[in-house]
Amino acid sequence: MDDYFFPSPLGYYIVNNAKCARNQYMQRIYANVTINLSHLASTLIMSLISANRLQISKHQFYTVLYIAIKTLQKKTDIYLHRSLLNPYDYGDLIYGTNSRFEQFICIAKETELISEEEGCYHFLPKLLADHDFDQIRLENPIAVYNNEAQPLRTIRTHVLEAESNFHKMDPCQLAAWHFEDEQLNLTFEQQRFTPKTSDAITEQLESVTADPAPFFIQAKEPNGYGVLLVHGLLASPAEVRDYGHYLAQQGFTVLGIRIQGHGTSPYALRELSYQQWYQSVEKGFSILQAHCSKMFVIGFSTGGALGLKLAAEAHSEILGVIAVSVPIKFVNLNFMLVPLVHNTNTFVRWVSSFEGVKPFIENTPEHPEINYHNTPVRALYELRMLIQDLEKLLPDIKTPTLLIYADEDPVVAIQSADTVYEKLGASDKKLHIINADRHGILMENSANIWSLIDGFLQRHLLQQADIQVQTIPIQEIVT
Structure with a gap:
């Protein structure tokens, strides 16, 4: 008969408290994260994948991000990167010509996380693949940005609201x-x-x-x-x-x-x-x-x-x-x-x-x-x-x-x-x-x-x- 290890009640207590301490520590670290456009885009992409939506039109993608930026600017409890406060940096995003954001898209394509076809971005299976801690930043930067923003629930809330409001947005x-x-x-x-x-x-x-x-x-x-x-x-x-x-x-x-x-x-x-x-x-x-x-x-x-x-x-x-x-x-x-x-x-x-x-x-x-x-x-x-x-x-x-x-x-x-x-x-x-x-x-x-x-x-x-x-x-x- 094989031997099994049954942790004691004290062991359970120590493990659970360690997890709680870790979660609180990580949340406090990420609570001070300065949110940039890559965080918003990554949150949108991973949220769509969670809803089994594996593509989005470029126009909708950029417009949703713009809506999210404008609504988040009114929030005082998060830190937005200055590029999300200065229209010279984000204003042309809605036209799909934002040079600052092009680097994010290029890296996502090069790492085979997304592809572009007929005016749409397609989300590839590699986005959900597991990676070692040392490799994930190279192999899946979208997951990294999403994880950094995840403790800030207001980010995901505003991104999802922007996405749901896209089709009924008043011009x-x-x-x-x-x-x-x-x-x-x-x-x-x-x-x-x-x-x-x-x-x-x-x-x-x-x-x-x-x-x-x-x-x-x-x-x-x-x-x-x-x-x-x-x-x-x-x-x-x-x-x-x-x-x-x-x-x-x-x-x-x-x-x-x-x-x-x-x-x-x-x-x-x-x-x-x-x-x-x-x-x-x-x-x-x-x-x-x-x-x-x-x-x-x-x-x-x-x-x-x-x-x-x-x-x-x-x-x-x-x-x-x-x-x-x-x-x-x-x-x-x-x-x-x-x-x-x-x-x-x-x-x-x-x-x-x-x-x-x-x-x-x-x-x-x-x-x-x-x-x-x-x-x-x-x-x-x-x-x-x-x-x-x-x-x-x-x-x-x-x-x-x-x-x-x-x-x-x-x-x-x-x-x-x-x-x-x-x-x-x-x-x-x-x-x-x-x-x-x-x-x-x-x-x-x-x-x-x-x-x-x-x-x-x-x-x-x-x-x-x-x-x-x-x-x-x-x-x-x-x-």
Whole structure:
């Protein structure tokens, strides 16, 4: 007869207490874990597997993670990594283009934990395989991240709630979170580029007193249409805020987006490409789209160029574009030298620690309470790149367009008007040249151009009303 070991009651007591002590110790350790995106993704993956769901669409995967991030940001009892607090790090996650998260996905694929096929992530059997303690971090990092987050029950709760809410998520709620992210972006940018008293350029920011925050205005009696307002280079949404309220009084839902790098510091603008400016406009379009199925885009100067670029994508939601003082040619011919100066700056910064031969150009803005007093040469270079891009796109723009220029604009040469008008592919296009010797004609409502724009907007609203009547069945009209 074989011998068996029967532990004594004391043995049971010691073992159970040891397990309890271990569990309490592990829970206290992981209670202080800083949660990052990999923890959330791993928790979602392992939770789906537990429910016998072995795949998820990429769109749903990224949207669920975004929803979880936004809800967890309101929790004060967990530690979120700063990448889950700063929209610059997580904001593009919902579009599936988050570079920070790409590394997690690549490792998961390389270790044969997930595969990607036809827009879906498939969870592979290796995710549930047993591994030695020394090998699990290499063989199954998803299980490791899941185990680290597991003692924090609120993480799994919010991830599961986000997943269950995906199909019934209100688009306006997502849009509200995106708008909140735009406000957070401003805060983080302001913190990063806090003026230094020893810096002559940042000292001048004290005169920029206007509120640079993006704004969203819903009319008291909405007409069902939206307007996306895009400010100009060196400015901020403050440049079009009064006009935004004017449009809202007429029933429009108005969003004034902040182009990244604006309203904070010239140093912030110096780091950005025109493609990143355009991403701000795309985000604004996405936010407004959740509230209005039809909209107009109104942009001033560089904002007008970005608005036309958006129209070139032929979005059916955009009924018309109003582009004011779009720059193609400039009064100051020295602008032609910008690429040379920019390339020299880039070379100097590459071979040394200097800022460049001429990183900024001083300017005297028409509205010093709004505009930067120093223009980054990099920003002027990017503007030239945007203009070149726009000139190629103009023939493809079929959206009805209203162009407005000042005949004595001190910044944008009037020859720009003919260039844009002639190359524009829209059959419904109008060009108005007003008499004014200022650049900021939209903000100042020079020559009463707000009323001029009103006429364009109302004409297209009437056209929409006619279209809607024509689509009503004849029997309903008779009734």
